[in-house]
Amino acid sequence: MQASGGESTKFDHMVAKGEYVWRIEGFSWVPCALEQDMAADWGCHWVQADTAFRLGDQTFNFRYSCENKACNGYRGPLAIVFCSKERIALRYGIYVRARNGEFVQWSQTSKVIHHGDRHWDRHGAYGPADSRGIFGLSHEELLQSEWVENDTLTVKFELEVRPHQDEEILPMIPAAEVPEPTILKDTRALLEQGTCSDVRFMVQGEEIEAHSQILCARSEVFRKQLTGGMQESISKVILIEDCDIAIFKAFLQFLYTDQLPDAQELVQKGTSHNNETESYGRELSRIQAKLSEQVDTSQVCGILCQVLTLPAYVELVKKWPQIGVKVSLFSAGMPVRELSTTM
Known part of the structure; x- marks a missing residue:
């Protein structure tokens, strides 16, 4: 005892x-x-x-x-x-x-x-x-x-x-243990398991289940699609074209949890690339070369940190998730050439 x-x-x-x-x-x-x-x-x-x-x-x-x-x-x-x-x-x-x-x-x-x-x-x-x-x-x-x-x-x-x-003598009451917050874990599980889902995304022939309440709260584009009398508001089926499925899943994870996947984890999934991302990589290389003549690494990092905190950047990522994923990979140290061939 x-x-x-x-x-x-x-x-x-x-x-x-x-x-x-x-x-x-x-x-x-x-x-x-x-x-x-x-x-x-x-x-x-x-x-x-x-x-x-x-x-x-x-x-x-x-x-x-x-x-x-x-x-x-x-x-x-x-x-x-x-x-x-x-x-x-x-x-x-x-x-x-x-x-x-x-x-x-x-x-x-x-x-x-x-x-x-x-x-x-x-x-x-x-x-x-x-x-x-x-x-x-x-x-x-x-x-x-x-x-x-x-x-x-x-x-x-x-x-x-x-x-x-x-x-004054008081009994010592053990402090109550407060569990760690689990809302991010729970919302991610909601996305991955599709529990109570009411929206379907069709991406590269694969079906992804989602929740209209979260989509409308987190994305202006999806809110207009699902509440503005468009076809998607009736069928609850949204077709996503010209987007790699891994990138789109990373985007949905961002909507649900405010977090992007780990850069290395995303690379290991072997995402495909198309002409658009190749062109983006070439443009990024040219911009980087031009900037390297005028500013040093510390200045670039300082500017990038300021940009990532702007509300406009968050809205940009919601509309074009590819940008957020590429910036995340670039920030993790991935060379531009590998970025263009990976994405």
Whole structure:
């Protein structure tokens, strides 16, 4: 007896993520403002963003100290401050905007646990413990650095907050296996087996069964023949003249699957040739010789790739399948002389 099982344990399902951008304008005036507050017996050694930031169930404030004075036990230039009785996990990163507009991270991303209390809120202040200042610069040095533009310091705080809750446990459900698409294989089988066919092609004395719905959807010529009141629309028999049967079968395969047969496979079928294809081969040789005097191989390949993607080429192949087969053989590397004798 065989058994299998598994589960998925999620520790991040309750994590709240957010960011807060703080612009301190008139940054050179911060020391003066703090000195004025001290003179007024307010006892502040830091400035604080006026707008509190709500993330999850917690409210955060942000402070700056130009002298790295202590704030709720934390000593550093920038502080993330909040008050909570809950045990909170906090992950944070602090970024400073440079003059080129990019935010650069100051210090590394850090994680702390705020130990709350069941009975009363407990204050906490967190941030990089760099007593020298932001990027090791004092307030005066920061004013002359790339981090202050137009007397403005711009700081971004990225926060992730996880409350103290149990992890989420889910049963592991095996991924459903999605089978590979088989529509091309199925439509080709439909053509080869003639299932539910309602049209017959007569080519070089051989009968080929096909389906009017596919023919009408894929070829304007066949749509007119089968729906325009012509003889073929009544008899459902279409006579194909002056076309090798292998070429016509390749054309039908293209209509059904959007794919041409492999070039070598088509050659091995020993397709016949006539005056038209011989003439085409001679003309192709003359064109190739003329082009070889003016363009190199890479240019020809580039032009050919562009032509093969044009909708007009697709319609051309639908009307004259010989062209598509010959181009396919030529692209596969068959010399022009062999092409003219094979087709």
